[in-house]
Amino acid sequence: xxxxxxxxxxxxxxxxIAKGVIEDLESMGASCTWMDTGESGFDRTIIDWxxxxxxxxxxxxEMSSFGKEESLASAVGAAMVFAELxxxxxxxxxxxxxxxxxxxxxxxxxxxxxxxxxxxxxxDGQAKIASMEQVSHSEVGELLRLRGLxxxxxxxxxxxxxxxxxxxxxxxTGSTTIExxxxxTASMLAELPSSKYSSEGVRSSAGI
Numbered sequence: 001x002x003x004x005x006x007x008x009x010x011x012x013x014x015x016x017i018a019k020g021v022i023e024d025l026e027s028m029g030a031s032c033t034w035m036d037t038g039e040s041g042f043d044r045t046i047i048d049w050x051x052x053x054x055x056x057x058x059x060x061x062e063m064s065s066f067g068k069e070e071s072l073a074s075a076v077g078a079a080m081v082f083a084e085l086x087x088x089x090x091x092x093x094x095x096x097x098x099x100x101x102x103x104x105x106x107x108x109x110x111x112x113x114x115x116x117x118x119x120x121x122x123x124d125g126q127a128k129i130a131s132m133e134q135v136s137h138s139e140v141g142e143l144l145r146l147r148g149l150x151x152x153x154x155x156x157x158x159x160x161x162x163x164x165x166x167x168x169x170x171x172x173t174g175s176t177t178i179e180x181x182x183x184x185t186a187s188m189l190a191e192l193p194s195s196k197y198s199s200e201g202v203r204s205s206a207g208i
Contacts, residue, residue: 003025003028003029003030003190003191004029004030004031005193005194006025006028006030006031006057006058006189006190006193007030007031007032007055007056007057007058008022008025008030008031008032008033008056008057008058008059008060008189009032009033009035009052009053009056009058009059009060009079009083009088010022010032010033010034010035010059010060010061011034011035011036011037011061011065011075011076011079012035012036012037012061012062012064012065013036013037013038013065013068013072014036014038016062016064016095016098017062017093017095017181017182017185018060018061018062018093018095019034020182021060021093021182021185021186021189022034022060024182024183024186024187025186025189025190028186028190030190033052035047037065037071037072037075042075044071044074044075044078044079049078049079049081049082049083050082050085050086052082053079053082053083053085053086053088054086055086056083056086056088057088057089057189057193058088058089058090058091058118058189059079059080059083059088059089059090059091060091060092060093060189061076061079061080061090061091061092061093062092062093062095062098063092063093063094063095063096063098063100063105063106063109063125064095064098064099064100064105065105066100066104066105066106066108066109067100067101067102067103067104067105067106067108068099068100068101068105073108077108077112080112080115083115084115089117089118089151090112090115090116090117090118091116091117091118091119091120091185091189092109092116092118092119092120093119093120093121093181093185094119094120094121094122094125094126094128094129095125096121096122096124096125096128097124102128102132103132106129106132110148113144113148113149113150114148114149116148116150117150117151117152118150118151118152118153118154118188118189118192119144119150119152119153119154120153120154120155120156120181120184120185120188121153121154121155121156121181122155122156122157122158122181123137123155123156123157123158125155126140126141126155129144140153140155141153141155141164141165141166141171142166142171144166145166145167151167151168151197152165152166152167152188152192152197152202153165153166153167154184154185154188154206156176156180156181156184158180158181160175161175161176161177161178162174162175162176163175163176163184163206163207163208165202165203165206165208167197167199167202168197169197169198169199169202170199172199172202172203172206172208173208174203174208175208176206176207176208177207178206178207184206184207187205187206187207188205188206190205191204191205192205
């Protein structure tokens with residue numbers, strides 16, 4: 001299904017998973033804006049966030065952005081505030097392999113968890129969060145969905161292609177036809193807005 005009706009704004013560092021998700025979405029026809037926060041000229045204070053996020057469905061961020069230098073954490077924090085004002089949902093990818101202060105990053109995410117509408121992670125990311133939250137792996141999805149009120153929490157085992165998705169109507173599990181976390185995240189962001197977030201829509205968006 002095409003994604004020409006979808007608008008996504010993302011910021012982060014080149015080489016991260018968010019940039020890959022944006023490239024996938026662009027190949028589906030989505031309207032995407034990518035901001036490279038590593039560019040020497042990047043200045044969050046001169047970005048017109050309202051204009052950038054106007055009409056956007058998603059603001060896509062990486063967990064690592066909250067655990068790197070303060071300027072990046074401030075930029076993503078500001079973007080989240082304006083996303084909420086403009087009615088865009090914040091989508092977060094847990095990029096646990098990126099260089100970051102994981103405890104700081106996750107702490108910042110938890111502080112803003114009610115502003116996040118979608119989280120995707122691999123089973124390695126799930127394990128990382130379980131360790132920091134001191135819960136079992138199997139509790140992570142429900143913890144974020146119920147305590148954090150995140151609308152959709154998608155967990156993918158990239159080896160076995162098994163998916164576990166927690167959403168407002170319950171939990172979906174099954175094997176996906178999608179190759180990896182990057183492509184699965186792109187597929188879900190492309191299809192969820194028009195899915196009515198039904199069980200069938202959630203499953204279809206994840207290729208289950």
